[in-house]
Amino acid sequence: MNQKRIQLIDGMRGLSLFGILLANLLIFQYGMWGKEELDLTGINQGAHFFTKVFIEGSFMPIFTFLFGYSMIKMAEGLRQRGLKVKRYFARRFLLLAVIGWAHATFLWEGDILLFYGLMGFFLLLFVNRKTKTILVWAILLTVLTTSFMLIGAGFSGESAPEEEFMASPAYIKKTNDVYANGTYSEIKHHRNNADPFENMPDALVIVMLVLAPIATAPLFLFGMYAARINFFSNPVQEKKLYRIGTVILVPIGIAMKAIFELAPSTGWTDFLIGAGAPLLAVGYIFAFAWLYTKFMESVAMRAFESVGKLSLTNYMMQTVICTTIFYGYGLGLFGKLGTAGGLLLGLGVFVLQCTASSFYLKRFQRGPLEFILRMWTNFSWNGQVKPKKDKKKKDIEAHAM
Incomplete structure (x- = not known):
């Protein structure tokens, strides 16, 4: 059953990468801030609504949950070998942060790896804590985050000051031109030097940076808790729980996000x-696990698992493929494909990744x-x-005798 549990988690990771790709295509096509200023009609308007309600903001939390889950399982494996857990994690998170920095600097502004690497150091505070302690902190931070959102909603009243949180029109216009027509050097310079927050007070930027780890910490911790109690280790026996979670959370999350859009x-x-996106993410986790119990041997599930096993490589390849398609130094389709075309492209790219990952894993155990x-x-x-070392020495001595 342990092998099935690992396959289920890999499948979930593949699912999250599919949703992340579809959501990120809005950024690849229109820029981080330009995607919020679209004027769409017809099928593109419908595709945009679908992306906003069913996809955006609800697949990255799945990856977050699985990050915490995998961290605990890795820690358990290290402890079984008598090794110091935090030393290994510190090295891992340092390199992950470096890869993220390089990704954001040289390829694309939508990187998440730098944040995950830095969050990993924060999560080291919990890796050796009791299971109950992890759960208590997850709940406390959820309550704290929800309270902040409720207080903010109360103060904002009927008019949310969206303009304070948006990039300036001049920045968006410049970004559209540079990304569509610029060379690699011009795009890199713009990405790393232009300031999208010139209309935002410095204090507000600092507050957002401080609150970001607090807002995302609960799902990391809930993932760690799920791993501690071996949730998802017996999919067939847990099927009823998956079904209940799906039926309750998926409709609620979709309804909350739809109301926001309409x-x-x-x-x-x-x-x-703010509340609906993570609720839908948890609903998707239960839904995928429920479907997994029914179709675990299907080609589709095996495809998700293959992509999930090569998650870091596939995440980076999504950036390479999409920036080459949309940016000026590639095909130059920035802002031209439309949101409906973007969804179709995302599906095509993911099918390609499923196929390539499946073939790759027949020859190699891990991605590059x-x-x-x-x-x-x-x-x-x-x-x-x-x-x-001391264990290795004892093994040698035992064989010598």
């Missing part, structure tokens, strides 16, 4: 999107970036965890 923007509708990360984490050329 109703006039106020502080209270902002609360709906996954292997480099393991080499650095374990300080070994073959990527394997080195046995503890």
Whole structure:
């Protein structure tokens, strides 16, 4: 059953990468801030509504949950070998942050790896804590985050000051031109030097940076808690729980996000999107697990698992493929494909990744970036965890006798 549990988690990771790709296509096509200023009609308007309600903001939290889950499972494996957990994680998170920095600097502004690497150091505070302690902190931070959102909604009242949180029109116009027509050097310079927050007070930027880790911490911790209690280790036996979670959370999350998109923007509708997106993410986790119990041997599930096993490599390849398609130094389709075309492209790219990942795993055990990360984490050329020296010495002595 342990193998099935691992396959289920890999499948969920593949699912999250699919949703992340579809959501990120809005950024690839229109820029981080330009995607909020679209004027669409017809099928593109419908595709945009679908993306906003069913996809955007509800697949990254799945990846967040799985990050915490995998962290605990890795820690358990290290402890079984008698190794110091935090030392290995510190190296792992350092390299992850470096990869994220390089990704954001040289390829694309939508990177998440730098944030995940830095959050990993925060999560080290919990890796050796009791299971109950992790759950209590997850709940406390959820309550704290929800309280902040409710207070913000109350103060905003009927008019949410959206303009304070948006990039300036001049920045968006310049970005559209540079990304569509610029060379690699021009795009890189604009990405790393232009200031999208010239209309935003410095104090507000600082507050957002401080609150971001607090707002995302609960799902990391709930993932750690789920791993501690071995949730998802017996999919067939847990099927009823998956079904209940799906039936309750998916409709609620969709309804909350749909109201945000359809109703006039106020502080209270902002609360709906802030709460609805992670609720839908958890609903998707249960839904995928439920479907997994029915179709675990299907081609589709195997495809999700293959992509999930190569998650770091596939995430980076999504950036390489999409920036090449949309940016001026590639095909130059920035802002030209439409949101409906973007969804179709995303589906095509993901099918390509499923196929390539399946073929790759028939010959290799790990992806290239996954292997480099393991080499650095374990300080070994073959990527394997080195046995503890005193244990290795005892084994040699035992064989000698």
